[in-house]
Amino acid sequence: MPVARAIERNALSLPSSPQKSYILSSHLSTQYEEDNSTDEKNSTKKTLDSPRKHSGSTQKTVTSASAASQSSRRPVNHDVLLPMRGRSNTDVQSIMSTSNTLKQQQANIGGSGSDKAVNHHSHLRSQSPTSPKPKCILPTTTCQPGYVTPSKLFNMMGYGLQNQYLFMLAHYLYIIDCRSKEKFNENHIITAIHWEDALSGAVYISIVERFSEIVLYDEKGIFYNTSTEMRRVSNRFSPPGTKACLTLSGGFEAFRTYFPFVCTQSDIRSTVDREKFLTIYPSVVLDNQLYLGTGHQATNWKVVRDLKITHIINISVEHQCVFTDKIKYLHLELEDMEDVLLKDRFEETIRFMETAFQNSSSRILVHCNLGISRSTTIILAYLMKTYNATLLEAFKFLRHRRPIVSPNVGFLRQLIDYEYTLFSHTYSDPNDPIFH
Template identity: 30%
Template sequence: MGTFCVPMSYSPDPTPSSWTYRMADLVLCEPIELYNILNQVTKLSRLTEPNYLCLLAIFYSFQSTSPSSPWLSLFFCLSRNVTELEANNVRSKREYDESHVITARRVKKKANEYLIPESVDLECVKYCVVYDNNTSFLEILRHSSDDDVSDESREGPVLGAAIKCGKALTHLTRHPVRILKGGYERFSAMYHFFRTQKIIWMPQELDAFQPYPVEIMPGKIYLGNFRQACDPKIQKDLKIKAHVNVSMETGPFFTGDADKLLHIQIEDSPEANISPFLRHVCHFVEIHLELGSVILVFSTLGISRSCAAILAYLMHRNEQTLKRSWAYVKKCQNNMCPNQGLVTQLLEWEKIVLGDLVTDIKDLY
């Protein structure tokens, strides 16, 4: 596969104000955000769209001469010769081949250039996410007490591998480049089921990819559809212990167990009345959160009735407006679309929760 080169010529101004400005094109991406990006769906997984996600893995093994200062090793590595960089590429390939996030592409490095696959059109990509082993900050300042570096080299931030690569890509993208917070170590610990050794994904394989429920509260509440609620592997991987079923269908799990299943049988129509069940939803979810149970809230498609239940709970839990809850859930489930009747009832729920109607329905669309 062909590649194009991205030079590593960026030299940041060490002053805090300019550094903040120069880092504006980079943002930290929490693991939950990448997880939800990977699990967006229309008719098929959005991973089938060539300009949806570019996920880049950059694995480099740095060995510091000062074990107590791991970030200094990043600085020392930048001055190593080409032979050492090629050795790092070998280590990078081995780590990538052993395990990486699904659909991730490995970033190679030659001398002072990153080699990005030519098939990636970064200008058109909606999400560009870069990760390394464990970068957790956009900047790490060297301590003035470090005696192993010169006065000149002490100035300014030390960049992790993902940040250096991401910064080199910012002039090629329309949207900010996301740096996965905690890197592969944290993401793979949270979502071990999204680790793979697969390197090449054929179009038909992406078509067949079955997304998981999106995550609303990390490790606690998930939002999904009926198919996902019937998948035993998903229940096991996400450690689901309770269901809130907002549909007419009956799922295979927790049947007859009122302690673990709340089944709200309403149609997906503007005439459906969900209001009498909203307090029960909030109470059921709160009990299971106190017990440490993981909850899956679902409906037939996972975009209308189940979203309304999630919105009602977030408004209740956080004592916040429908508008604010809507924006958050929309970020998690991009195609969320409660019908007009449910929205009207959620506005009434806002009056109950806050004592007043604050949200204008026009602000939701």
């Protein structure tokens, strides 16, 4: 396999937003049980400034020591301070006494801010549950290994904020139609290329091989070993020892049933054509029920119409409710700030969703500004209560469908508290690297 493809599979940089920057793994698991291993982030070390009780040589010495510590980026052990040139033993003892006093004060109050919250949740986790937790009933995929469901492919085409799939240079997703040329010309998944063109050199093989995911489909989603065309394409683009191509479960027939608006007769390959014809849709959370997206998607009538949205939960101050004559809204005018008490609106929002879902034709779009923090928090709370899921279970489920989800630290603490409210025990660890 070319080196370029191997390198670019390791990581894929997403477009930066004014709020955050994200790194999306280019390996997209097709199973609900995904690899949750992630690099642990360095914990933030908090220091307390010593009161300015000293003057003269003592104050200068402390300032000098602080500057040296910052320049070398090494933590200072306040328990052991060696005598320095020009410093009297009295000065050293005074500094040690002040440091010990501050540490004792901090221990007496049990920490503050986020430290106190973390200690509180750690204490709750250490206690035994008073009763067994109800079994988590989150929906699981029945897709076989090596296959991808129509909803998963749909989400892959619009992962995250915007344009990974929009431009070929993203080297992210490549879809190959393995049906006859006649059927391809009649209708196909937007941006797909016919298998004959893929093998004939109409598209440079070196470019295709750099794509992180290659998805093949025929009419009904049969296994590629029984299809001559799919086997030829698979052997060409994923030889033994390399990452296998994915097969669309149910084939084009199933995908068109769910997402007819993402199918076309046009042969769309160029960047200009992609900008013109490709619309980025919200992520599917629950098939034909629940979607998570951005404010711009929620104010785009084509998106709302195509997904047959009937209800919208708008958790933002950035976007207005623009389709009030056609859509039923719940508008929570809240900012993405750690001190915003979003948990006070959990029950109200969940009741709104439960009432809507009493009608089987209802479809809900939940959005904030970017579909990352506020809307994610609301959907996590809904999944936790409705499906008896811990925060960790709900988060894994949602991240598999939208990898950029990331509640801010304040919302994460509120979800931990909500977990305790639901189950009388805290099962999830807010310090788990998966949340950060």
